[in-house]
Amino acid sequence: MKINLDALRAALKAADDNTSGSLMERRAALLAEGKAVLDQIKALDNPDHDDPEALDAAKAAHAAAVKMDAQIDAAAKSSTVLRRLGAIDRGAKGAADPGAARYLGLGNPARAKSAATALATKMAGPNPSEKALGQTGTAMGDIPMVDIYERPDLPTTILDLLPMAVRPVNWSFLREIGREDNAAVVPAGEVKPESDYDIERVDEILRVVAHLSNPFDKYIIEDFRLVAQYLERRMYAGLRLAIESAILVGDGLKAAGPPRVDNVRGILNTSGIQTRAFATDLLTTIRKAITGLESVGHQATALVLSPSDWEALELSRAPGGGHFDLGPANLPVDRAARRVWGVPTVTSNILPAKTGVLLDLDAVEFVGDGRVDVEWNPYTGFARNEVQMRVESRIGVGVKSGLGVVKVATQA
Known part of the structure; x- marks a missing residue:
């Protein structure tokens, strides 16, 4: 046989x-x-x-x-x-490479689509009556942080550039607040020079980023898939924008209230970062900002601009001849490359007017609890047959070296 x-x-x-x-x-x-x-x-x-x-x-x-x-x-x-x-060897815990840098996938279309499917299941499910009820009477369910994945070839948001690490609710980081390098050639028998490095420990907590949907008739959600898909997209997009805002411009205010305020301190509101005034044009200004990083031992590895400033770069032309400044053979910059002076570049509508951010990604720590919480509340609008959804996560941001960040003036 x-x-x-x-x-x-x-x-x-x-x-x-x-x-x-x-x-x-x-x-x-x-x-x-x-x-x-x-x-x-x-x-x-x-x-x-x-x-x-x-x-x-x-x-x-x-x-x-x-x-x-x-x-x-x-x-x-x-x-x-x-x-x-793809996944080379997922092992017991399902991670492709536990030591590799990972990124929050809220800005990645493919990841957001797969997460939306999971969210839809939590929202209505094949049988809404079978949703698990929490102690507060809400239908609950956690899904992975949409998820933490490898850096994409084409970053579109700072969340695609800034690695994310999972941390407990109480976390800390070390911040460099001063440095003096005095290493030198030393003759035999002479006292070696002493360098002076000033580092402080910063204790932080993860803070909640969240929003609620407006109430919806539960049968609209269950019967019309397009409504559910729209709500999925908007809830995740809104959460991404809120996290992006916290990273870039969070004011760090803390007050007992009312209303109680306890905000993330973002990159632009951290003391000790560099600033670069506008000089001649945006290309020149960015190049000088790169020099500012390199002169203190940092590398420019990310640039964040407003969409209008990115457009101005793409449309900039050489004086006289009218040729485009950017790109090979004086062609407009290739949007697929998304680089200025070799630095990966993303856009953001969150930035203040006439402001960009150039940074060494190693100078910033972005952390979170590693999940998005999705909760349906079918009881608040019980008399009207309405349900409401909440999507939230917990994050933290720490600037480990102010010298590794440059606030760039993009216009005069």
Whole structure:
């Protein structure tokens, strides 16, 4: 009786098909099917005679696995290839690379779409009567932080540039408030010079960012999927804008109230950051701001501009000839590249007028509790048959070095 090779052949075919899952997933499936066939071959008295076809298939599986191992080794040396492969080895906890930087996916369309599906389930579900009730009488459900994923090739928001770390509600960071580098060549037997670094510990707490939808008739939500999809998109977009606002312009005010105020202190409202006055034009100003970072040992790794300032850059022309300043061969800047002077650039409607932010991402810490809480309240509007949704998360921001951030004047 011949060994059934259908599953192994399918695995061999999938091994060369990049659309059939991640490289590690295809490799694991191939090894599993290969082992199953090999175990049956070992039970044969004379494999070369009894089932040579199965023996050839097992050898082909081994060769394919060796080839895939080589691909994995090469991929490990390239973060770009890693992103294209997807999840390399998720392990027990499901993380592709626990040590890699991760980013909050609220601004990523693909992630937001998948999160919206999860949100819809929490909202109405296949059977709304089966939603779990919390102690306060609300239908509740947590979904992952939409989620924390690898940096996209085309960042569109500061959330795509600034890595996020999961922290407990009480967290702290170290801030550099002064430095004096005195390292020098020292003759033998002489006292070595002493450098002076001033660092302070800042204790912080995660703060809630949240909003409520207006009340909706529950049957509209359940019967009209387009309404649910619209609400999903708007609730996530609103949360993203609020988090972006906290990161960039949070005022850090704390007061007992009423109303009680306890706000995140954003990048632009942190003392000790650099400022760069407008000089000649926006391109020149940004280049001088880059020099300001580099002169104190930082690297410019992110630039945030308003949409109008980004438009002004794209449309800027050389005096006299009328050629565009930006891009190869004097063509307009390639929007797909989103870079100015080699610095990844995103836009934001949150920034104050005539203001941009240039920063070294290593100088800023963005943290959160790692989830979005989604809650439906069907009881407040019980008499009207109305339901209301709340979406919230907890975040924190810490500027570890003010010298690593430049507030840029984008216009005179």
